[in-house]
Amino acid sequence: MINLPNDDKSCGWYSVLPPAEPATKLAATQKADYAIIGAGFAGLAAARRLAELKPNARIILVDAQRVAEGASGRNSGFVIDLPHKFSLEHPDPELKQKLLGLNRTAIAQLQGLVDKYNIDCQWSAAGKYQGAVGSRGEAHLNHFEQLMKNLGETYRWVEKEELTKVLGTNYYSRAIFTPGSYLMQPAALVQGMGKNLPKNIELLEESPIRDLQKSDGKWILHGDHGTIITPKVLLATSIFTKEFGYLKNRLLPVMTFASWTRPLTDEEMKRYKGELDWGLTPADHAGTTLRMTADRRILIRNTYKHVPKYGKSIGNETRQWVQTDHRRAFLARYPDLADVPLTHTWGGIYAISRNFTNFFGQLEDGIYASACDNGVGAAWGTISGTLMADLVVGADSQNLADIQYVTGMPNLNPPEPLLGLGVKFRINLAKWQSRSEL
Incomplete structure (x- = not known):
């Protein structure tokens, strides 16, 4: 079956x-x-x-x-050209260059389809911020900078003042901006x-x-x-x-969760004070992904869960505590928007492997x-x-x-129940280690 x-x-x-x-x-x-x-x-x-x-x-x-x-x-709407963080640390430079080329071929392919069929999906060559909240995140950014240098890729530092004007929040201390990622409405x-x-x-x-x-x-x-x-x-x-x-x-089935707001009103946009259409991923990989969509919705993504029964592993109670976590992260970044509700919370399953x-x-x-x-x-x-x-x-x-x-x-x-216990431990450990970046 x-x-x-x-x-x-x-x-x-x-x-x-x-x-x-x-x-x-x-x-x-x-x-x-x-x-x-x-x-x-x-x-x-x-x-x-x-x-x-x-x-x-x-x-x-x-x-x-x-x-x-x-x-x-169900993803967060990023199409990323750079190899994933763990692949960037691979000792083989040729492998990283090949991954980069494959990703960019895919982006060009998607761009061609969006243009050819006039797909209304908020497709945008917006690039991507990788943001740090504090000292732990900044240490990850310093490491990321070295990986960018080794790869020969373009990047730039974004300091707190400039970053605040983009994000509409002073929650982040610094970021590295890379220009090759695209944003979209995935569905x-x-x-x-x-x-x-x-x-x-x-x-x-x-x-x-x-x-x-x-x-x-x-x-x-x-x-x-x-x-x-x-x-x-x-x-x-x-x-x-x-x-x-x-x-x-x-293969390991893992679900990550996101929540978003309704579109902000004109008055709420004045309180927000940031820009539209940007995406930020965390310097610390277990931190929080943040987006402001082109249609004024703020999206928060964090929280991971091992889901051996896929969607059946998740019930309304789980989604409620996930939304509570997301609400906490939202308010930490946007306390002036405390009256703006999170209207949807959802999960999406992906496969990871141990190596x-x-x-x-x-x-x-x-x-x-x-x-x-x-x-x-x-x-x-x-x-x-x-x-x-x-x-x-x-x-x-x-x-x-x-x-x-x-x-x-x-x-x-490893066999169950060792697998489930091990994955749960690793997820909880990563969350605890990254708590200052959430």
Whole structure:
């Protein structure tokens, strides 16, 4: 039995979208040249690339939920060009340069789609601040500066006075600004890409795949009301890849949480005194992510939780204490906006691995996967999905060679209950160590 996504229905990004058209669902027996499971960043990119490479093929893209309801529509709205913090510390400079190139290829790809289809998703070349609250955060910033120098990347220091004018709060002491990141409304971007797929892609939503079986050289994907028969299956399923029997005991399901306000009124904007359309990530990775959206919403993201049962691990009580934590962080930064409520609190699941390695490649005959984004899903999902399609059809490229260079096999996890206890301990320890930066 495959455990399915069970996301809460309180995602702010998704809630403000216009109502979606009725879903087309899997019914009867369908035959396809290629089937892709998962319609997030990776699945959408894989389907689009397959359609470009094989314009006469029949391609089915199937998802258990609606497009943008899952993890791809639940992040904080950053598309980051720089390798993740832990990858930046990798001893191999060539690996870091390849990751940087792959991320920037993904950003250019997304930019092209936003422009081509006029996707209204607050797409913005705003860059990114990495902010410190106190001495612990500033020590992390000094380390980050050295990593930027080693990488040969552009950055600049932003001191407290300038930072306060941007953020509308004097809570932060210093920041480093890097110009290559983009901001967006993730649910709007993902939904917009789903609405503008090539003609030879059939998108089936609200159609969970319950089982994979092989018969006579073909894969049979069993749904509730129909099946898909195909020789090639692409798993763009991230943490749920292990539900199909692959990468078992190698991926960790972690949920991070965000809350946001309603749009600030004109009068509240005067009290806020900052700018619109910026994003700040914490110098200390366990700290707080902060955003002001282009439509005047302040977003707070922190709090991590190990979720072995995915969305079923989270109830209303958990969301309430998460919102209480977020409210505390909001008031610490914006005490003059104490009357502004947090209207939505939501979580999103992503996969991490103990050796911080992403999987990309063939799992067995006819089964391919990109899994384990390690928390940087927008750029990584886009480029890994695109290149998974190239791998399936045998289209060689430098980018394909690069992604094969930087990926590998996630380490095995210890057995339960040691795994759950260990993850909970690490999360709580990181929160305690970073308490001054929250």
